[in-house]
Amino acid sequence: MSREQQVLDRIERARRRRPVVRDERITMAHGAGGKATRTLVEAVFVEAFGNPLLAPLGDGATLPAGAGDLAFTTDAFVVSPLFFPGGDIGDLAVNGTVNDLAMCGARPRYLSAGFILEEGFPVADLRRVTASMAAAASAAGVTIVTGDTKVVERGKADGCYVTTTGVGTVEHAFSAARPGDAVIVSGPIGEHGAAIMLARGDFGIEGDIASDTAPLHGLALALLEAVPGQVRALRDATRGGVATVLNELAGTAGLSITVEEDTLPVRPPVTGVCELLGLDPLYVACEGRFVAVVAGEHAERAVETLRGHALGAQAAVIGRVEEGNPGMVLLRTGFGGTRVVDVLVGDPLPRIC
Amino acid sequence: MKFVDEYRDAGRVRALADEIAALCDPGRRYTFMEVCGGHTHTIYKHGLEDLLPENVTLVHGPGCPVCVIPMGRVDDAIHIARQPDVIMTSFGDMTRVPGGSGSFLDAKAAGADIRMVYSPLDALKIARANPDRRVVFMAIGFETTAPSTAMTVLRAAEEGIANFSVFCNHVLIIPGIRAILDSPDLRLDGFIGPGHVSAVIGCRPYAFIARDYGKPLVVAGFEPLDILQSIHMLLTQLAQGRTEVENQYARVVPWAGNPVAMEAIGRVMRLRPYFEWRGLGSIADSALGVADAYAAFDAERLFDLPGLRVADPKSCQCGEVLKGVLKPWECKVFGTACTPETPIGTCMVSSEGACAAYYTFGRFNREAIRA
Numbered sequence: 001m002s003r004e005q006q007v008l009d010r011i012e013r014a015r016r017r018r019p020v021v022r023d024e025r026i027t028m029a030h031g032a033g034g035k036a037t038r039t040l041v042e043a044v045f046v047e048a049f050g051n052p053l054l055a056p057l058g059d060g061a062t063l064p065a066g067a068g069d070l071a072f073t074t075d076a077f078v079v080s081p082l083f084f085p086g087g088d089i090g091d092l093a094v095n096g097t098v099n100d101l102a103m104c105g106a107r108p109r110y111l112s113a114g115f116i117l118e119e120g121f122p123v124a125d126l127r128r129v130t131a132s133m134a135a136a137a138s139a140a141g142v143t144i145v146t147g148d149t150k151v152v153e154r155g156k157a158d159g160c161y162v163t164t165t166g167v168g169t170v171e172h173a174f175s176a177a178r179p180g181d182a183v184i185v186s187g188p189i190g191e192h193g194a195a196i197m198l199a200r201g202d203f204g205i206e207g208d209i210a211s212d213t214a215p216l217h218g219l220a221l222a223l224l225e226a227v228p229g230q231v232r233a234l235r236d237a238t239r240g241g242v243a244t245v246l247n248e249l250a251g252t253a254g255l256s257i258t259v260e261e262d263t264l265p266v267r268p269p270v271t272g273v274c275e276l277l278g279l280d281p282l283y284v285a286c287e288g289r290f291v292a293v294v295a296g297e298h299a300e301r302a303v304e305t306l307r308g309h310a311l312g313a314q315a316a317v318i319g320r321v322e323e324g325n326p327g328m329v330l331l332r333t334g335f336g337g338t339r340v341v342d343v344l345v346g347d348p349l350p351r352i353c
Numbered sequence: 354m355k356f357v358d359e360y361r362d363a364g365r366v367r368a369l370a371d372e373i374a375a376l377c378d379p380g381r382r383y384t385f386m387e388v389c390g391g392h393t394h395t396i397y398k399h400g401l402e403d404l405l406p407e408n409v410t411l412v413h414g415p416g417c418p419v420c421v422i423p424m425g426r427v428d429d430a431i432h433i434a435r436q437p438d439v440i441m442t443s444f445g446d447m448t449r450v451p452g453g454s455g456s457f458l459d460a461k462a463a464g465a466d467i468r469m470v471y472s473p474l475d476a477l478k479i480a481r482a483n484p485d486r487r488v489v490f491m492a493i494g495f496e497t498t499a500p501s502t503a504m505t506v507l508r509a510a511e512e513g514i515a516n517f518s519v520f521c522n523h524v525l526i527i528p529g530i531r532a533i534l535d536s537p538d539l540r541l542d543g544f545i546g547p548g549h550v551s552a553v554i555g556c557r558p559y560a561f562i563a564r565d566y567g568k569p570l571v572v573a574g575f576e577p578l579d580i581l582q583s584i585h586m587l588l589t590q591l592a593q594g595r596t597e598v599e600n601q602y603a604r605v606v607p608w609a610g611n612p613v614a615m616e617a618i619g620r621v622m623r624l625r626p627y628f629e630w631r632g633l634g635s636i637a638d639s640a641l642g643v644a645d646a647y648a649a650f651d652a653e654r655l656f657d658l659p660g661l662r663v664a665d666p667k668s669c670q671c672g673e674v675l676k677g678v679l680k681p682w683e684c685k686v687f688g689t690a691c692t693p694e695t696p697i698g699t700c701m702v703s704s705e706g707a708c709a710a711y712y713t714f715g716r717f718n719r720e721a722i723r724a
Contacts, residue, residue, distance in 0.1 A: 202471065262363075280398075325717050335366040335577060337400020339714040 019043045026121040031151025044123070045113075045147060048130035049137070053110070053145040061145035063110055069170040071106035073097060076163045082125065084199035086192075086210030089162055090132035092287060095215045097166040098140040099236040102217035103290060105224060106168030108140055113147040114163040119154040129160060140215035142166070168217075172224040177232040177253040181321040182299035184292045186219060186312045187212065188265040189242050193284035194273045205276065207269045214288030219311045223292060226305035232293040236286070240344060243282040245291045246319075246329040247343045256328045259319035259341065282331075283344055293321060360576030361399075369581045370404040376588040383409045384540055385587055386677050388530060389547035390417030390705025391575050397714035399577045409584070412677030413707030415529050415633060416547050418494040419450050420675070420699040420706045422522060423629040424663035427452030430491050430520055433656050434465040440483060441467045442476035443491040446703040451696055453663035457491075473505035473519070480509070480517035489652045492519045497549040499523040499641060500614035503621035506643070506650045520652040521643050524628065526550045527558050528639035532630075534566050536676050543587040545580065546572035548602045555610025559598045567596050574602040621647050631699050632665065632672035671698035674707050681711040688712060 001009075019039040029036035046054065053061045077093040094111065101108040113133065117126065137144055191212040198207055216236060224231055233252075235245040242264075250257045266281045274281045288311060294302045299317050306312030329341040377383065387393060393413045396402060402411060415421055427450055434441035434457070441457070448457040448469060461467040466486075470476050473490045480488035492502040502519055509517045526547060533539065546559060551572045559570045569590040573583035583601040590597060600606055621644055628640030643651035665671065668686045673679040681687055681700065691697040693709050700708035 202475075328717055330717055331400075333398075333400045334361060334363045335370070335399065335401075335404060336363075337403040338717070339397055339400045340717050342713045342716075 021123055024123055026117045026119060026123060026126065026151055028119055028151055028153070031117070031149060037149065040149065044126055044130055045149070048127070048134040049113075049144040049147075051143050051145070053143055054147075061110070063145065063167070066169060071101045071104035071168040071170050072166070073100040073104070074163065074165040075100060076161065078158065078161050079196065080158055081196075081199050082129070082159055084211055085195050087213040087287075088129060088132050089160060090129040091136035092211075092213050093162040093164045094133050094136035094140060094142070095213050095287060096238065097164040098136075098142060098215045098217055099287075099290070101166050101168035102215075102220040103234045103236050104168065104170060105172035105174060105220075105234070106170045107221065108142045108166055108168040108215075108217050110145045110167045111137065111142050112165045113144050114165075115147070115149045116157055116161040116163075117149065117151050118157040118159050119151055121159050126160065129162070133162075136215065140217060171221065172228075172231070174231060174233055175229065177249065177255060177293050177321050179255060179321055179323045180296040181232055181293050182296050182302070182317045183246070183249075183257055183259070183319040183321065184294055184299065184302060184306070184315060184317050185237070185242060185265065186216070186290050186292070186306055187288070187314045188267045188270070189237065189286055189289060190266060190270045190274065190281035190284035192287040193241065194270045194281075196285075197277070198273065205273065207273055209267075209269050209273065212286055212288035214311050216288060216290055216311065219306065219309050220290065222309055223302055223305055227294060227298040227302050230295040230298040230302075232295070234290050234292050236290045238285050238287060241281070241283040241285055242289075242291060243280070243329065243341045244343055246341065247327075249291070249293060250329050251327045253321065254326045256322050256325040256330060257319055258322050259329065259331045261331055261333045263316055263318045265314045265316050282341060296320070360574070360578045362578065366404070366577055366581060369578065369585060373409070373581065373585050373588060374406045376585065376592055377406045377408060378592075379408065381408065383542050383588065383591070384412055384677070385409070385543050385545055385584065386412040386414045386533070386541050387545040387573075387580070388414040388416040388526065389545075389550065390420065390703065391549065392545055392547070392573065392580060393417070393707055393710050394705050395575050395577060395580055397710040400714075401577055401580060402715075404581070405584070412541065413674070413681075413710070414544075414677065415533065415630070415675040416495065416526065416550070417700070417703050417705040417707070418498070418524075419447050419703045420671070421524060421529070421630045421633070422447075422450055422493060422699060423631045424452045424665070425629070425661050426522055427456070428454065428663060429658045429660060431455065431457065431460045431465070432659055433489055433520060433652055434460055434467050436487070436656070438485070438487050439466065440479055440486050440488045441465065441491060442470045442479060442488060443467060444471075444493065445469050446705075447491055447493055449696070450699055450702050453661070473502050474508070477505050477509055477514065477517055480514050484516060487516050487518070487655075490517070490519045491522070493522045495524055495526050495547070495550045496553040496618070497547075499618050499622065500553060500611070503617040506621045506647050507617065509650055510647065515649070518650045518652040518655050519643065521622065521641060523622065523641040524630065525639050525641070526554070528636050529630065529633070530562065532633050532636050532639075533676050534562065534568070536678075538678050539676070541568060541677060542591065543568050544570040545583050545587070546570045546598070548572060548574050548579075548606060551600075551602065551606045551610070553611050553614045556598050556600050556606065556608050557610075563596045563598050569596045569599070571599045572602050572606055574605065620644070629662065632669075632675045634672070666697050669698040671700045671708075674698075674700050681708040684708070688716070
């Protein structure tokens with residue numbers, strides 16, 4: 001073999017070796033579509049998510065289709081800070097889309113993951129994010145089968161944004177809400193939002209609060225199987241909190257929902273943070289809780305089922321669907337007073353005094 | 354939660370509501386004004402009006418700090434915020450208050466650097482971190498927030514932070530209450546006095562209300578039991594033919610107030626000869642500006658301001674609502690042209706504003722509930 005051929009062979013062998021990202025930070029080259037992009041995809045994303053559907057790295061994944069309906073959803077994640085007590089943007093991005101599918105009565109199957117990275121973002125942080133996405137996907141029984149990465153110049157994004165799209169197979173259908181139905185939450189509310197507010201460190205307050213981010217499909221399917229045909233609606237109470245979900249449910253049903261304040265599960269540290277900041281836990285985001293509307297006579301069995309599951313240990317009936325005041329959510333206070341629980345106009349703004 | 358749950362005990366609340374009902378003369382009507390927006394918020398949030406006898410009415414007064422800011426001042430603040438080297442800092446609920454042409458949030462979307470802070474000291478921190486920018490704090494509120502503004506200016510002076518200033522819009526509660534008392538269409542039987550303001554100014558400044566106007570005033574705390582107890586105290590005074598200033602909130606409010614806080618206000622601020630209140634018009638000796646000794650920290654002197662007076666929209670009846678002449682739902686534009694999404698009057702902006710509180714918490718058919 002000629003000397004030249006030996007050198008060329010050595011190059012070929014080196015090219016076939018598993019790529020390694022040597023950069024400490026994301027550069028514009030990682031988004032340019034060339035070798036650096038390929039290295040990033042193989043050494044970070046395939047490394048974390050590796051599975052036979054993703055492995056060909058084609059323009060898209062080919063999925064086996066079965067009979068029955070599909071549920072399909074997408075969600076973008078722009079949380080700041082990226083890492084917070086109880087989770088990070090990675091498990092949030094997987095659980096968020098898994099939960100949206102679960103709320104459709106579906107078993108989550110496949111996810112895509114799109115990344116927008118800011119130039120200068122530490123590769124170590126990206127690995128942390130992809131590792132927690134992989135762990136969350138495995139816990140939720142979903143496969144990340146396709147994805148995309150873009151890099152934007154420094155200052156044009158906030159570190160890392162993630163978009164996930166999900167496909168699930170529908171296993172349960174819902175019926176319309178009617179007066180007398182029970183409204184159930186699957187656990188204590190407001191924990192994700194409160195954890196994020198504290199993690200931002202703007203307030204100089206510390207508290208024992210962690211995000212509740214968790215995949216809810218197991219809990220949702222357990223409920224749907226325990227009281228078949230009796231669940232009217234499922235919603236995960238993310239942005240806007242339980243109050244916003246209740247308003248959507250009341251609006252869709254053309255009925256009112258009355259919530260009993262005393263029955264709302266809120267952990268004391270969350271109540272404390274909300275009191276200090278002048279916020280209402282009903283409007284603070286959850287990432288691992290859903291609201292279920294269940295036929296009144298099956299409410300007890302529903303709550304029992306939820307409480308038998310680790311993620312639903314503190315599930316509770318918080319109110320009822322009623323006639324009159326269509327589209328409104330009312331709250332009966334601990335003292336027997338009544339008030340409206342409306343949708344927020346914008347961000348919840350802390351009051352000045 | 355300690356120190357909160359005690360004041361929300363349902364059994365005690367119901368017992369007190371029964372005592373209130375027993376104190377009322379069924380043959381007469383009682384109208385009390387809660388001066389402070391914090392009280393308005395508690396009353397609606399806990400549905401306290403449902404616990405009161407039908408002949409007791411609560412009127413929501415002018416003590417919502419963002420509700421009384423006139424539009425011209427908002428425009429001036431936005432003018433400052435638009436200067437390229439300026440970082441404007443503001444409390445959260447101020448950011449949605451509309452001026453003549455938009456709010457802080459609108460100006461922020463159009464490129465102004467406006468940041469939300471939780472204390473003027475946070476604004477000072479931003480000034481320290483950005484020595485090449487001018488950092489302005491939008492100072493609003495009654496005597497409750499004025500001391501922290503004053504203390505922050507003193508700190509800035511001490512540390513020689515030259516790029517920090519305040520746009521001072523602090524107002525005083527007593528002239529506001531006097532303006533309401535002097536209003537010809539007043540029909541009030543007594544006042545629930547502000548709690549946090551009184552923690553600073555004490556209870557003595559209210560003496561003229563009892564003495565000259567013959568109205569009782571009870572300084573109250575912010576929990577449901579506090580408010581019901583203060584209504585109980587007002588009704589007791591009326592039943593016994595007394596009109597006095599009483600202090601229900603003694604656990605926080607010393608009778609003489611907080612001299613240290615008053616001293617800080619006195620050093621850093623001066624009384625303005627007059628100031629415009631949204632809905633109430635110009636009121637003499639009713640607001641604070643920055644004193645000459647601290648002129649270097651006064652945004653009003655550092656920036657060239659348009660200072661235009663913007664008339665309240667004709668359709669807006671905030672003034673009548675603030676004086677207790679109209680209930681929020683009696684205003685011509687309430688809930689139609691004026692909503693929390695598109696507030697015309699400032700009573701609709703903050704959740705402490707009478708209209709926003711009613712729109713957000715009280716807007717439902719009570720008959721349907723009772724039926």
